[in-house]
Amino acid sequence: MKITLSVIKADIGGFVGHSDSHPECLCExxxxLAKAKQNDLIIDYHVTKCGDDLQLIMTHQKGENNTDIHEMAWNTFVSCTEVAKRLKLYGAGQDLLADAFSGNIKGMGPGAAEMEFEERISEPVVIFMADKTSSGAWNMPLYKMFADPFNTIGLVIAENMHQGFKFEVHDVKDSKKIIFSTPEEIYDMLVFIGAPNRYPVKAVYTRNGEIAASSSTQKLAFIAGRYVGKDDPVCIVRCQGAFPAVGEVLEPFATPYLVEGWMRGSHWGPIMPTGVADSLPTRFDGPPRVIAQGFQLSQGKLVGPRDFFADVSYDQAREMANKMAYMMRQHGPFEPHRLPLDEMEYTTMPQVSRKLAERFKPL
Structure with a gap:
């Protein structure tokens, strides 16, 4: 049975500030989505949140980039924005950068990760969702899952994974893409994906072309031409069989790593794995959060979710992230806590530079 799994998210208003999603928005x-399921547009769905981002997880048989699915998601975000406006939530509708739907939700503000595949005898998937960070935040964990034998022992001892994987990497500034084969092109690939702001990993495939992972790479600042909030990306990963085991897919998040985002999208900070209930970025609007929802697919039905990062085994990761957050915060407006100037072009920095331009004199 061929299934499409679509994860589409948007920030349609924060409760309170940028810290959480209001229950009435989730209910709306x-x-x-219940109506869409009743009308046979989708097979199944799950609504959740990560911080102030509304997450729509859907299964259907209409393929990727389907107009009907994307329009339904857009209209859902519009309806939830009306709820947010009525409740005077902060930044109501901030990710909806277009006035009306125009055929595909990509390029309109919301983030989307989708994949189409033939459902296996057992089809476990993990869906990662983040808040207060940018597209490209999945580069390091995806590398560890699919290319690092210190993380994924299956690359060494599982015959069906030993040949490696292919990574689709996007250049989001010049709108180009490239495919790297691992392990033989790891060093070349790291030159690029080590700069996740420009070169996010869009997808991972087996060597015979079967989809293994898909992420959202939309950059709000590039779409809007100004800072309107962080991208807060999503990522789908298939597990077991020819893919890494569930535990190998989750393992990269046991060690916090630095991502760009946090307060006003202008700082580096540690990404903290939490359960859904704790995905509440409050300290300096952070630190950034990541949740992991696990499902078994059965004829397109979403059996789950398992709230993986609610597990106590991630307590040390959260403690480490808090210690890293304290260290980074001591830098205040100084780098390396604040992003470098060339990545601050969508904040107030350009206006300040123009205002003071004539006061700079030659040495």
Missing amino acids: ADNK
């Missing part, structure tokens, strides 16, 4: 989204 659930009502809209």
Whole structure:
């Protein structure tokens, strides 16, 4: 049975500030998707949140980039924005950068990760969702999952993984893409994906072309031409069999790593794995959060979720992230806590530079 798994998210208003999603917005989204399921547009769905981002997880048989699915998601976000406006939530509708739907949700503000595949006898998937960070935040964990034998022992001892994987990497500034084969092109690939702001990993495939992972690479600042909030990306990863085991897919998040985002999208900070209930970025609007929801697919039905990062085995990761957050915060407006100037072009920095331009004199 060929299934499409679509994860589409948007920040349609924060409760309170940028810290959480209001229950009424979640309820409105659930009502809209229940109606879509009743009308046979989708097979199944799950509505959740990560911080102030509304997450729509859907299965259907209409393929990727389907107009009907994307329009339904857009209309759901519009309806939830009306709820957010009524409740005077902060930044109501901030990710909806277009006035009306125009055929595909990509390029309109919301983030989307999708994949189409033939459902296996057992089809476990993990869906990662983040808040207060940018597209490209999945580069390091995806590398560890699919190319690092110190993380994924299956690359060494599992015959069906030993040949490696292919990584689709996007250049989001010049709108180009490239495919790297691992392990033989690891060093070349790291030159690029080590700069996740420009070169996010869009997808990972087996060597015979079967989809293994898909992420959202939309950059709000590039779409809007100004800072309107962080991208807060999503990522889908298939597990077991020819893919890494569930535990190998989750393992990269046991060690916090630095991502760009946090307060006003202008700082480096540690990404903290939490359960859904704790995905509440509050300290300096952070630190950035990541949740992991696990499902078994059965004829397109979403059996789950398992709230993986609610597990106590990630307590040390959260403690480490808090210690890293304290260290980074001591730098205040100084780098390396604040992003470098060339990545601050969508903040107030350009206006300040123009205002003071004539006061700079030659040495």
